[in-house]
Amino acid sequence: MKTRTKLISAGRPHARPSHPVNPPVERASTVLFPTYDDFLEGKRRIAYGRLGTSTHRALEEAISVLEHAFETRLAPSGLQAVIAAMLAFVEAGDDILITDGVYDPTRKFADRFLRRFGVNPIFYDPVIGEGIADLFTPRTKAIVVESPSSLTFETQDLPAIVAAARGIGARVIVDNTWSAGVYFQPLTLGADVSVQACTKYLCGHSDCLVGSISSADEKSAQAIFHSLLQLGANVSADDASLVLRGMRTLHVRMPTHEQTALKLAKWLGKRPEVARVLHPSLKSTPGHAVWKRDFSGSSGLFGVVLKPTPVAALKAFFNALRHFGMGFSWGGYESLCIHVDPDANRSATDWKEDGPTLRFHAGLEDVEDLVMDLERAFEAMALARAGRDV
Numbered sequence: 554m555k556t557r558t559k560l561i562s563a564g565r566p567h568a569r570p571s572h573p574v575n576p577p578v579e580r581a582s583t584v585l586f587p588t589y590d591d592f593l594e595g596k597r598r599i600a601y602g603r604l605g606t607s608t609h610r611a612l613e614e615a616i617s618v619l620e621h622a623f624e625t626r627l628a629p630s631g632l633q634a635v636i637a638a639m640l641a642f643v644e645a646g647d648d649i650l651i652t653d654g655v656y657d658p659t660r661k662f663a664d665r666f667l668r669r670f671g672v673n674p675i676f677y678d679p680v681i682g683e684g685i686a687d688l689f690t691p692r693t694k695a696i697v698v699e700s701p702s703s704l705t706f707e708t709q710d711l712p713a714i715v716a717a718a719r720g721i722g723a724r725v726i727v728d729n730t731w732s733a734g735v736y737f738q739p740l741t742l743g744a745d746v747s748v749q750a751c752t753k754y755l756c757g758h759s760d761c762l763v764g765s766i767s768s769a770d771e772k773s774a775q776a777i778f779h780s781l782l783q784l785g786a787n788v789s790a791d792d793a794s795l796v797l798r799g800m801r802t803l804h805v806r807m808p809t810h811e812q813t814a815l816k817l818a819k820w821l822g823k824r825p826e827v828a829r830v831l832h833p834s835l836k837s838t839p840g841h842a843v844w845k846r847d848f849s850g851s852s853g854l855f856g857v858v859l860k861p862t863p864v865a866a867l868k869a870f871f872n873a874l875r876h877f878g879m880g881f882s883w884g885g886y887e888s889l890c891i892h893v894d895p896d897a898n899r900s901a902t903d904w905k906e907d908g909p910t911l912r913f914h915a916g917l918e919d920v921e922d923l924v925m926d927l928e929r930a931f932e933a934m935a936l937a938r939a940g941r942d943v
């Protein structure tokens with residue numbers, strides 16, 4: 554069976570003589586065991602609501618198919634999934650290497666929290682590749698990769714990082730949210746753990762927060778399970794069910810996100826207001842050759858650096874947008890555009906662009922309407938620049 558087919562059947566009920574198409578939403582705190590033997594048996598599987606019910610197991614099964622994982626566990630958000638994965642592998646006195654292009658709240662957790670508990674985060678250039686070995690110390694225990702970076706879109710050489718990490722027994726954790734697991738499988742390239750904010754593409758409808766942690770082997774899976782257990786992580790069955798529902802159409806949605814993003818990126822690249830487009834499929838985006846080698850496609854998230862633009866003109870641009878919403882997160886059916894500040898989220902490398910950076914998420918609207926929306930916004934920008942009312 555191909556992955557697409559497996560994802561349609563993963564986690565589905567099979568009880569006789571009849572059953573609904575979808576797994577039931579099993580909400581629970583207490584789970585009852587009819588006999589003492591059942592209690593002993595059940596303790597090893599579904600024992601208490603916080604450890605998940607059959608609804609959670611169904612979603613975990615589907616994500617394991619997508620990520621080619623030994624096991625997947627859920628977390629209440631993408632951020633907590635990355636945090637639980639980091640906490641699974643480090644202790645006081647350890648060093649943890651983290652890409653400089655990492656999602657900013659992940660950076661802040663490492664900088665503000667791990668440090669307080671004696672774990673030392675060291676940030677590295679996203680395109681460091683095998684050069685990462687130069688940053689290793691006898692205390693390096695884990696490497697956090699996010700590829701491509703979700704503000705600046707550099708793709709990382711995961712096989713080179715994995716090869717270096719193997720030499721010192723450090724665990725490699727990958728935030729795989731950008732590819733949705735559709736266009737990239739870090740575990741097949743040797744990573745130990747692949748994390749996703751299911752909040753984005755897997756859910757696909759901007760109405761819930763869930764994270765997933767997929768492990769390549771039993772040892773990593775045990776560490777992840779205990780990390781989530783000790784953190785008291787809990788995901789509602791309703792949210793797990795929403796993500797599973799989203800996953801059934803993931804492979805239909807992603808090519809539209811991909812094609813629309815490519816068309817928009819190309820169109821934006823020709824605009825006089827644009828200095829640079831940040832998209833892994835472009836040769837000018839660092840890591841492009843690695844992306845071409847390791848990824849089978851691209852998602853809907855990309856960036857654009859504008860030529861220096863007065864604030865009033867930028868305001869006019871955003872206020873003129875009708876189809877692109879201004880809001881955090883991404884991966885839903887609706888297009889988004891926000892102003893981001895990569896410079897504020899870096900420490901190992903400099904972001905040298907003069908103009909503002911915008912991040913786009915291409916949704917499922919007709920691309921012609923999206924282009925017209927941007928045309929209108931650029932017109933408003935030009936009027937504001939000329940000092941005229943919009």
Ligand SMILES: Cc1ncc(COP(=O)(O)O)c(C=O)c1O
Nearest residue numbers: 630631632656703730750752882
């Ligand atoms: C790359 C990446 N990882 C993780 C997260 C965190 O996900 P959540 O919002 O579900 O906590 C985000 C959210 O924007 C993200 O962009």
